[in-house]
Amino acid sequence: xxxxxxxxxxxxxxxxxxxxxxxxxxxxxxxxxxxxxxxxxxxxxxxxxxxxxxxxxxxxxxxxxxxxxxxxxxxxxxxxxxxxxxxxxxxxxxxxxxxxxxxxxxxxxxxxxxxxxxxxxxxxxxxxxxxxxxxxxxxxxxxxxxxxxxxxxxxxxxxxxxxxxxxxxxxxxxxxxxxxxxxxxxxxxxxxxxxxxxxxxxxxxxxxxxxxxxxxxxxxxxxxxxxxxxxxxxxxxxxxxxxxxxxxxxxxxxxxxxxxxxxxxx
Amino acid sequence: xxxxxxxxxxxxxxxxxxxxxxxxxxxxxxxxxxxxxxxxxxxxxxxxxxxxxxxxxxxxxxxxxxxxxxxxxxxxxxxxxxxxxxxxxxxxxxxxxxxxxxxxxxxxxxxxxxxxxxxxxxxxxxxxxxxxxxxxxxxxxxxxxxxxxxxxxxxxxxxxxxxxxxxxxxxxxxxxxxxxxxxxxxxxxxxxxxxxxxxxxxxxxxxxxxxxxxxxxxxxxxxxxxxxxxxxxxxxxxxxxxxxxxxxxxxxxxxxxxxxxxxxxxxxxxxxxxxxxxxxxxxxxxxxxxxxxxxxxxxxxxxxxxxxxxxxxxxxxxxxxxxxxxxxxxxx
Ligand SMILES: Cc1cc2nc3c(=O)[nH]c(=O)nc-3n(C[C@H](O)[C@H](O)[C@H](O)COP(=O)(O)OP(=O)(O)OC[C@H]3O[C@@H](n4cnc5c(N)ncnc54)[C@H](O)[C@@H]3O)c2cc1C
Ligand SMILES: Nc1ncnc2c1ncn2[C@@H]1O[C@H](COP(=O)(O)O)[C@@H](O)[C@H]1O
Numbered sequence: 184x185x186x187x188x189x190x191x192x193x194x195x196x197x198x199x200x201x202x203x204x205x206x207x208x209x210x211x212x213x214x215x216x217x218x219x220x221x222x223x224x225x226x227x228x229x230x231x232x233x234x235x236x237x238x239x240x241x242x243x244x245x246x247x248x249x250x251x252x253x254x255x256x257x258x259x260x261x262x263x264x265x266x267x268x269x270x271x272x273x274x275x276x277x278x279x280x281x282x283x284x285x286x287x288x289x290x291x292x293x294x295x296x297x298x299x300x301x302x303x304x305x306x307x308x309x310x311x312x313x314x315x316x317x318x319x320x321x322x323x324x325x326x327x328x329x330x331x332x333x334x335x336x337x338x339x340x341x342x343x344x345x346x347x348x349x350x351x352x353x354x355x356x357x358x359x360x361x362x363x364x365x366x367x368x369x370x371x372x373x374x375x376x377x378x379x380x381x382x383x384x385x386x387x388x389x390x391x392x393x394x395x396x397x398x399x400x401x402x403x404x405x406x407x408x409x410x411x412x413x414x415x416x417x418x419x420x421x422x423x424x425x426x427x428x429x430x431x432x433x434x435x436x437x438x439x440x441x442x443x444x445x446x447x448x449x
Numbered sequence: 450x451x452x453x454x455x456x457x458x459x460x461x462x463x464x465x466x467x468x469x470x471x472x473x474x475x476x477x478x479x480x481x482x483x484x485x486x487x488x489x490x491x492x493x494x495x496x497x498x499x500x501x502x503x504x505x506x507x508x509x510x511x512x513x514x515x516x517x518x519x520x521x522x523x524x525x526x527x528x529x530x531x532x533x534x535x536x537x538x539x540x541x542x543x544x545x546x547x548x549x550x551x552x553x554x555x556x557x558x559x560x561x562x563x564x565x566x567x568x569x570x571x572x573x574x575x576x577x578x579x580x581x582x583x584x585x586x587x588x589x590x591x592x593x594x595x596x597x598x599x600x601x602x603x604x605x606x607x608x609x610x611x612x613x614x615x616x617x618x619x620x621x622x623x624x625x626x627x628x629x630x631x632x633x634x635x636x637x638x639x640x641x642x643x644x645x646x647x648x649x650x651x652x653x654x655x656x657x658x659x660x661x662x663x664x665x666x667x668x669x670x671x672x673x674x675x676x677x678x679x680x681x682x683x684x685x686x687x688x689x690x691x692x693x694x695x696x697x698x699x700x701x702x703x704x705x706x707x708x709x710x711x712x713x714x715x716x717x718x719x720x721x722x723x724x725x726x727x728x729x730x731x732x733x734x735x736x737x738x739x740x741x742x743x744x745x746x747x748x749x750x751x752x753x754x755x756x757x758x759x760x761x762x763x764x765x766x767x768x769x770x771x772x773x774x775x776x777x778x779x780x781x
Contacts, residue, residue, distance in 0.1 A: 194591070196591070196592045196730065197728075199751065200594060200727075200728070200729050200751055201751070203591065203594040203595070203729070205595055212591065212595065281567065282567065283561075283562075283567060286562075306711075309591075309592060310590070310591055311590050311591070311597070312571075312588075312589065312590050312591070312592065312710070313569075313570065314554065314558065314570055314571075315558045315561070315567070315568060315570070317558075318555075318558035318559050318562060319558065319561075319562045321559075321562075322559060322562035322563060323562070326641075327527075327641035327642045328526075328527075328559070328641075329642070330526075330554070330555045330558075331554075331555070341642070343645070348522070348551045348647075348649075349550070349551055350649050350650055350705070351647070351648045351649040351650040352647075352648050353522065353644060353646065353647045353648070354644070354645040354646040354647075354648075355642050355643070355644055355645065356642055356643050356645050357641055357642030357643075358641060358642065361642075366711075367694075367711055368704055371698060408602070409566060409567040409601060409602055409603045410567045410569065410599050410600065410601045410602060411599070411600050411602060412597060412598070412599060413578075413585055413598040413599060413600045414597070414598040415590075415595060415596070415597050415598070416595065416596050417594065417595055417596070418589070418593070418595070418596045418736075420732060420736045420755045421754050421755060422741065422754070422755055422756060422757050423757070424743075424753050424754065424755075424756045424757060424758065424759050425757065425758050425759070426753070426758075426759045426760070426761065427758060427759065427760050428761075429760075431766070432760070432762030432763055432766035432767045432770070433766050433767065433769070433770035434770070435760045435761075435762055435767065436744070436760055436762065436766070436767035436768070436770040436771040436774070437770050437771070437773070437774045439742070439744075439758060439760050439767075439771060440771050440774035440775050440778060441774065441778070442758065443719075443740075443742065443758065444778045446740070446758075448718070448719050448740045448742070448758075449662075449686060449719065449775060449778070
């Protein structure tokens with residue numbers, strides 16, 4: 184089974200909240216110094232699912248990312264996990280693209296690769312948390328689509344995919360090629376192996392530009408975006424915390440109960 | 450291009466009644482209707498939805514459209530999408546809203562792709578900019594670290610609304626409105642896969658979303674056994690338990706109890722957070738709680754900043770004493 188995984192580089196979602204800043208005037212997130220961006224965790228999980236499918240059914244795993252300088256790092260991360268190859272899709276004209284343009288660029292690259300059975304995306308990119316790109320790629324390619332997968336396996340008539348729902352799950356059987364978006368329920372992504380890291384570091388990751396892909400410049404970049412940011416802020420979630428103290432943890436907890444009773448909370 | 454007009458609520462039905470989210474969408478839709486000065490439509494797809502359509506009118510729709518067809522979740526999403534897309538082409542609404550539900554989060558992006566527009570998912574507020582009349586779509590981003598307000602520059606403007614972010618519309622039985630059945634056939638060429646199975650895990654006890662009291666445990670609990678005391682506390686207070694991502698990853702408790710950005714969004718009266726550091730992805734799911742109480746042994750844990758009451762302690766000593774005192778207080 185030949186699998187293409189779309190991976191995005193994002194601001195590390197595990198940064199301490201105190202380090203997260205936005206510039207409301209320019210409506211931009213200010214990347215914290217000294218904290219390098221990472222592969223979107225859901226995309227690492229998509230690579231994980233791809234690796235499990237490859238272990239069972241054979242085939243090749245290619246990864247694609249739309250990004251600028253340094254985006255080869257996430258491709259290398261996927262390769263160090265066990266993916267076979269990858270490409271960075273990068274062009275000045277791509278700057279400021281929205282989900283639809285990114286999906287368009289990815290679809291062009293997928294068509295250029297040509298031979299594929301399955302495209303895996305993350306359920307959402309942990310920066311803007313939009314959850315759109317995978318569905319749009321499927322629409323562009325005209326393939327079947329299952330969102331929010333927690334598991335998948337190849338069957339005679341295609342791919343059997345378990346989709347997470349709020350109170351359970353659904354099982355779909357879809358013909359290949361298909362696009363599947365992967366949810367965190369697939370489980371933790373494996374860490375890159377030492378050997379994987381060394382061999383990935385040596386790899387030269389090819390870059391495909393707009394003209395290599397046959398991308399129409401009027402359909403990408405900020406001018407083509409169908410949605411624009413109107414405002415960006417950090418939500419005010421702070422509360423005034425009353426710390427209840429005591430000689431011992433037990434005493435503090437006892438006082439807490441009394442205080443909550445007074446406050447009418449219990 | 451003809452001008453798009455009207456706010457279209459894509460409803461969901463449970464049996465013959467509209468789902469709770471649909472009543473919320475209709476309430477949100479009523480506000481948009483007033484702000485835009487455009488009519489409010491409801492669209493219901495399913496079998497025997499006549500009653501639901503009338504209910505949608507009582508809840509504020511000016512007109513309800515029905516399509517006789519397979520209802521979500523039994524329908525394949527691609528069929529559902531093709532029906533909604535056909536309805537949108539017929540009605541040319543300027544705004545389409547659906548719930549951030551199993552249906553909406555799957556259908557909205559596909560619909561947007563089909564209609565060559567975009568979708569803004571999981572909105573917590575929707576309003577119309579008085580100057581430009583565009584829809585301001587507010588949603589969390591960056592795992593709850595940020596709040597983004599998006600505007601859509603194509604038509605229709607499609608958004609999904611997070612359940613319980615708006616109150617349900619109140620019924621007004623004096624309202625009158627037309628119900629029209631749209632005859633849209635199912636496009637068989639849209640059908641790609643098949644739905645083999647739908648499994649509902651019956652939630653035991655109180656649903657997290659309905660709970661008035663939640664005792665939530667995190668990585669600090671250290672193992673499945675540690676949750677016994679939290680369960681005891683929860684049942685004493687008439688509530689239920691929830692968890693952060695860590696206990697799920699560790700296999701101590703199932704993911705169905707996860708609270709947060711990718712888990713459940715809860716807003717109980719009382720949220721007791723035990724051994725939880727307060728990552729934004731978790732707080733995104735519980736910050737609507739009326740009162741947040743934290744027990745954590747690290748005085749610098751972020752969660753204290755977002756709590757009303759806190760005790761800096763090891764939960765192993767604190768919880769038994771807390772339970773004991775609660776019992777005393779309750780019996781007195
Ligand atoms: C894309 C993405 C999505 C995510 N979505 C979610 C989500 O939906 N929900 C979610 O919960 N998480 C989510 N996470 C994970 C989240 O970022 C945090 O990693 C997680 O919430 C941390 O859980 P925790 O606070 O229980 O554990 P930790 O961060 O490990 O904190 C444990 C806390 O327990 C305290 N502690 C330890 N021992 C004791 C003791 N004996 N007594 C008292 N206190 C003690 C420690 O001081 C510490 O503060 C997501 C992460 C990513 C990257
Ligand atoms: N710039 C990108 N490069 C490659 N894949 C992407 C990019 N942006 C989004 N994706 C894929 O689409 C998924 C959903 O992203 P989004 O719709 O932006 O939340 C991600 O998990 C990735 O798999």
